[in-house]
Amino acid sequence: MFKYELEFKVHDYECDLQGIVNNSVYQNYLEHTRHEYLLANNVSFDLLHQQGVDAVVARFEMAYKTPLRSGDEFISKLYVRKDGIKYVFHQTIFRKEDNKVCLKAKVETVVVIDGKLTASHSQLEELIIKTVE
């Protein structure tokens, strides 16, 4: 099911006074996974932006299962589906040590070209086609 995975390690400054990774940091992990996935498929988030094309998050859903702590290593996995004009990323983070699910997320993105919502973008469509194959 998953089409891409990336390994990370918790950085101590990402933990808050509860001693666990702060909730908002998971969004950073998930974003970095999406951007690296795109890069691995020759799509650069930064280059797209410079061309006036922005992939923008429209909706975000996260269920927290097991908190990550200082020193934990984890694997961030994803696959992507098209739903109307939305590119929907399904992302799960697994703790490496025991493969326990830390977090499940559904990230709905849309493509905005020069400020206008767009139904599709050729480079992103290719990703979807590859995924279905």
Place this chain on the structure above:
Amino acid sequence: MFKYELEFKVHDYECDLQGIVNNSVYQNYLEHTRHEYLLANNVSFDLLHQQGVDAVVARFEMAYKTPLRSGDEFISKLYVRKDGIKYVFHQTIFRKEDNKVCLKAKVETVVVIDGKLTASHSQLEELIIKTVE
């Protein structure tokens, strides 16, 4: 409907290379609003933690409507409801300039005491009662 509001201003370091506030930063804004709301009702997130009581986010849902940019001021509002053992925060961020909705979020939290899920916590129950009155 809203029981609490807090004013913020975007800090430049919160903007990313798209020139808008990075998605994960909104979670920080929302968390700070919840903690200040609790403090305004004499509940300290930090003190609770030191007593072994952690209010933990179990689920998070956000819909992004209008991006905030460098220099923008905004108002973060919330109200809270009980749903089973969950304390559910309903949070909306409004751009101050034109009162446009920037983001709507639903944040489901549970109370964990010494590592065990708990059905209710007296200080948080009081907030709910106040809200319903």
Place this chain on the structure above:
Amino acid sequence: MFKYELEFKVHDYECDLQGIVNNSVYQNYLEHTRHEYLLANNVSFDLLHQQGVDAVVARFEMAYKTPLRSGDEFISKLYVRKDGIKYVFHQTIFRKEDNKVCLKAKVETVVVIDGKLTASHSQLEELIIKTVE
């Protein structure tokens, strides 16, 4: 001596597992103070960037005196001097409760226009003149 001051409050997510504000977060506080100081003098960091003018930090020095904690309020103060081609910001953070010094910093910035180091920038020179008066 100080020409500008700005009040802040610690946000819980800025504290790390030691229960104190993470070292790197102070740089954010200092940067925001500089940018607000510039804005108060009609200089926008973001607008300058869009015009190809970047004020870039070349050197940074910080001495940590008293750590800030969850709930602390503090005041960030600054003044600026010219030293050769450098605009040097002298910044101090005071805990509001007892006026104790939390941190002293010296931030050396240079102006880069379209990628080239520049000896001065009219809007920033005005700040220096105002300061000396």
Place this chain on the structure above:
Amino acid sequence: MFKYELEFKVHDYECDLQGIVNNSVYQNYLEHTRHEYLLANNVSFDLLHQQGVDAVVARFEMAYKTPLRSGDEFISKLYVRKDGIKYVFHQTIFRKEDNKVCLKAKVETVVVIDGKLTASHSQLEELIIKTVE
């Protein structure tokens, strides 16, 4: 000269509206390198904290040479010296692509045990001895 090195890659959310890594983020990179160096020598920052031992940054000096950008890979290197009661970390970040120096830092830390400044800590002393050998 350097006793430890760690590879990183810039994450897009670490870049600000100038399109380069935000200044404060380098402090995160440097902190993570120090903590990983300690871990590689069986010293855990988190465990030390739980035992009442905190390694605290007292002074920080950074010279920015070449900005890192979206997609850049880099290598963070360090060595450590004792200076009075201070453990001084000398840290340099190199861009991987061309080995250009991005940043040089000198980080002076002291050891605080149960809130009191301490002249030395056995585990950290060992690091110094290893370094001199």
